[in-house]
Amino acid sequence: MHSTASAGSVVYTRLKQQIVSLELQPGTPLSEKEVSLTFEVSRTPVRESFVRLAQEGLVIVLPQRGTRVSLIDSELVEEARFMREQLEKAVIRLACDCFPDDMLTLLGNNVSLQLESMERQDGKRMFELDEDFHRILFEGVRKRGTWNVIQQMNAHLNRSRILWLSTDPHWGVLCEQHQDMVQAIRSHDADRAEQLMKEHLSLSISNLATLKEQYPDYFK
Amino acid sequence: MHSTASAGSVVYTRLKQQIVSLELQPGTPLSEKEVSLTFEVSRTPVRESFVRLAQEGLVIVLPQRGTRVSLIDSELVEEARFMREQLEKAVIRLACDCFPDDMLTLLGNNVSLQLESMERQDGKRMFELDEDFHRILFEGVRKRGTWNVIQQMNAHLNRSRILWLSTDPHWGVLCEQHQDMVQAIRSHDADRAEQLMKEHLSLSISNLATLKEQYPDYFK
DNA sequence: ACTGCCATACTTGTATGGTAGTATGGTGAA
DNA sequence: TTCACCATACTACCATACAAGTATGGCAGT
Numbered sequence: 001m002h003s004t005a006s007a008g009s010v011v012y013t014r015l016k017q018q019i020v021s022l023e024l025q026p027g028t029p030l031s032e033k034e035v036s037l038t039f040e041v042s043r044t045p046v047r048e049s050f051v052r053l054a055q056e057g058l059v060i061v062l063p064q065r066g067t068r069v070s071l072i073d074s075e076l077v078e079e080a081r082f083m084r085e086q087l088e089k090a091v092i093r094l095a096c097d098c099f100p101d102d103m104l105t106l107l108g109n110n111v112s113l114q115l116e117s118m119e120r121q122d123g124k125r126m127f128e129l130d131e132d133f134h135r136i137l138f139e140g141v142r143k144r145g146t147w148n149v150i151q152q153m154n155a156h157l158n159r160s161r162i163l164w165l166s167t168d169p170h171w172g173v174l175c176e177q178h179q180d181m182v183q184a185i186r187s188h189d190a191d192r193a194e195q196l197m198k199e200h201l202s203l204s205i206s207n208l209a210t211l212k213e214q215y216p217d218y219f220k
Numbered sequence: 221m222h223s224t225a226s227a228g229s230v231v232y233t234r235l236k237q238q239i240v241s242l243e244l245q246p247g248t249p250l251s252e253k254e255v256s257l258t259f260e261v262s263r264t265p266v267r268e269s270f271v272r273l274a275q276e277g278l279v280i281v282l283p284q285r286g287t288r289v290s291l292i293d294s295e296l297v298e299e300a301r302f303m304r305e306q307l308e309k310a311v312i313r314l315a316c317d318c319f320p321d322d323m324l325t326l327l328g329n330n331v332s333l334q335l336e337s338m339e340r341q342d343g344k345r346m347f348e349l350d351e352d353f354h355r356i357l358f359e360g361v362r363k364r365g366t367w368n369v370i371q372q373m374n375a376h377l378n379r380s381r382i383l384w385l386s387t388d389p390h391w392g393v394l395c396e397q398h399q400d401m402v403q404a405i406r407s408h409d410a411d412r413a414e415q416l417m418k419e420h421l422s423l424s425i426s427n428l429a430t431l432k433e434q435y436p437d438y439f440k
Numbered sequence: 441a442c443t444g445c446c447a448t449a450c451t452t453g454t455a456t457g458g459t460a461g462t463a464t465g466g467t468g469a470a
Numbered sequence: 471t472t473c474a475c476c477a478t479a480c481t482a483c484c485a486t487a488c489a490a491g492t493a494t495g496g497c498a499g500t
Binding site for chain 1: 226228264267268271272275283293295296299300302303306307309310362363365366369370372373
Binding site: 031063 | 450451452453
């Protein structure tokens with residue numbers, strides 16, 4: 001199976017990754033022409049990726065003027081946190097009621113890997129594992145579609161969390177909360193699980209105001 | 221201001237409206253060529269609209285084979301209801317705490333219009349007013365971005381609700397619930413408001429199984 | 441020095457021809 | 471009859487040319 005993804009999808013995936021990782025800074029001007037040259041494809045697939053990114057609010061297209069990476073909208077960041085809090089509280093309550101064993105195993109393994117990564121001070125890996133942890137929760141209660149929709153808002157939240165990485169991630173607390181949540185699921189303690197999740201997610205934007213002062217050019 | 225929207229946006233908007241209203245039935249094959257002829261534009265803007273619709277799951281693109289209107293995924297419909305329940309319960313609690321007067325007025329007017337439309341047996345108008353009612357709630361507590369993201373899942377939920385229109389919408393109950401919710405917001409009774417919202421949204425898919433039997437070709 | 445105009449070099453938006461992969465129907469051989 | 475093969479007519483995908491709107495810098499006139 002040499003099934004190669006379409007050029008459009010490749011460009012879209014790569015650009016999105018670069019934007020969310022802040023490799024492409026908020027406000028950076030993009031042009032169809034320029035991007036098509038760097039990716040060595042024509043303008044058509046580039047344009048297709050711009051359309052998709054614009055729909056997610058990751059780029060802003062100004063007709064006949066230009067396209068650029070969107071600034072981080074702190075209102076959207078807060079809304080993303082709000083959405084996740086409401087949905088993840090409900091999801092973890094469901095998980096406490098009923099959660100597949102194999103998924104529970106995955107959660108346990110995930111937390112173990114988190115502990116390892118923390119030892120290695122590997123922030124990037126921790127970030128990925130954190131994402132995986134929450135995704136596994138949604139999959140375990142069969143709410144994958146919900147998780148996918150959240151990702152759209154999450155792209156904005158994640159950009160500010162990436163900024164956070166450069167300051168003080170204090171992964172220790174987050175990792176401990178993950179462990180406690182797994183424990184709560186195991187013991188079917190929904191109230192405790194919900195409370196843990198609420199505290200957990202409140203940390204994700206605890207320093208939004210600070211970041212906004214520190215990187216004023218990145219925010220709207 | 222003769223500012224005309226781009227051809228791509230026009231095609232996208234019109235196709236989406238046709239799909240959600242079931243004017244284009246689930247499973248209907250679409251082709252860039254064919255659609256470009258009916259809209260009298262080239263294939264490029266049509267293709268652009270397909271990309272956007274595919275991202276929302278309203279059409280399915282099979283590379284080199286064809287594109288067609290997606291079938292209604294009843295799991296997604298249920299997830300959409302789940303999402304709305306969690307988020308709207310939280311939103312109406314916020315509204316009970318604090319809600320702008322002008323927005324409250326809008327809600328009141330909206331309910332009045334609903335009563336009128338119900339007299340006229342105007343189901344389509346009721347549907348629009350119902351959407352407006354909930355959107356106003358989100359706007360009043362400054363969660364517009366959240367509402368926009370919900371719309372993506374809502375497209376699937378709405379297709380099944382449109383089917384419902386042809387059977388028995390019993391708008392009376394829904395309208396009464398809207399009235400009660402406004403009253404609860406006025407009297408800052410968050411617990412009652414949340415309970416009302418929960419019951420209200422549970423009605424939206426009360427007959428999903430029936431619809432699935434009645435229109436098997438429309439569902440996945 | 442300052443202002444108004446315009447050529448020019450950008451940008452995105454649209455149209456179109458060509459390419460490669462896929463389904464289909466017919467034909468000929470076993 | 472049945473099966474393998476192939477011509478053909480689709481499809482989405484991509485490259486490219488052109489159109490139309492916008493910012494910019496220089497130049498002429500005041």
